[in-house]
């Protein structure tokens with residue numbers, strides 16, 4: 001029975017672990033976070049001085065779309081159990097001065113308890129006799145030998161690196177990583193709902209790129225917006241993200257017509273997304289595998305799941 005380490009407890013790492021376990025491997029999943037989920041990140045509002053303390057809000061990915069059959073099965077199961085809901089197929093289009101139109105696209109899915117709950121659901125379904133989840137555990141070094149891998153005091157047949165290239169390449173170097181872009185996510189709680197959109201793409205604006213109505217995607221109608229910055233704005237404020245808030249709030253005010261929020265916070269994503277994803281679905285050299293949304297063609301949640309699942313199946317078949 002092959003013993004495999006998975007670094008990363010985001011959706012790609014958890015899907016990889018599931019596929020490995022299905023093929024009979026024993027797996028240790030490492031994540032540095034107190035909770036799994038990675039960039040499917042849901043925080044609980046606290047000390048806001050509003051009625052919304054205790055409410056979850058998505059501060060990473062806003063939603064996802066689905067057109068892959070295998071991922072579609074997982075999504076169908078989540079929908080059937082009420083963990084995931086169709087949110088909207090219609091977003092507004094805005095510029096920095098206000099909303100200027102609408103655009104219909106694919107159905108976007110959102111989770112009433114937050115997108116993190118989906119990763120936690122997948123992890124909770126992993127067989128505990130085969131899979132050990134080790135977190136918070138910051139993996140600071142991996143010794144790769146000719147036919148084994150050592151992490152801290154444990155030895156493995158193989159390791160799967162599942163997450164952003166800049167975080168994984170420091171553990172085992174790899175060539176030709178795409179550029180990864182930063183994003184700031186500003187969460188704003190208002191007294192009232194003053195806007196009339198589910199989400200808005202902000203075009204040609206130096207400050208904001210997207211705004212989501214967290215009350216509509218969560219289904220409770222709370223007056224909460226989450227605004228994503230442009231990568232350029234984020235790059236200039238990574239050391240102290242809150243210094244970007246005045247510019248972000250000004251544009252958000254133009255879109256929401258909502259004035260000053262009762263409370264806000266700014267979350268930093270140094271590695272929010274790759275500028276492009278490699279066309280290959282994953283990489284595996286017989287010892288080290290790599291997966292995540294830097295693979296499988298398009299940088300998005302579905303690609304991360306697909307990439308992790310495909311890597312896990314390929315490793316499992318090669319090792320067992």
Ligand SMILES: Cc1cc2nc3c(=O)[nH]c(=O)nc-3n(C[C@H](O)[C@H](O)[C@H](O)COP(=O)(O)OP(=O)(O)OC[C@H]3O[C@@H](n4cnc5c(N)ncnc54)[C@H](O)[C@@H]3O)c2cc1C
Nearest residue numbers: 008010011012031032038039061139163292293300301304
């Ligand atoms: C602001 C933002 C907006 C987004 N919007 C969308 C969207 O609208 N639609 C969409 O489909 N996708 C969106 N995404 C992308 C989506 O979140 C990702 O595609 C997906 O979550 C990637 O999952 P992953 O498992 O590959 O990586 P991650 O979720 O990043 O997981 C990697 C994990 O590895 C862990 N880790 C890293 N280094 C170590 C270490 N040394 N030791 C231990 N653990 C480690 C991290 O803690 C993390 O949990 C967005 C992302 C962000 C940040």
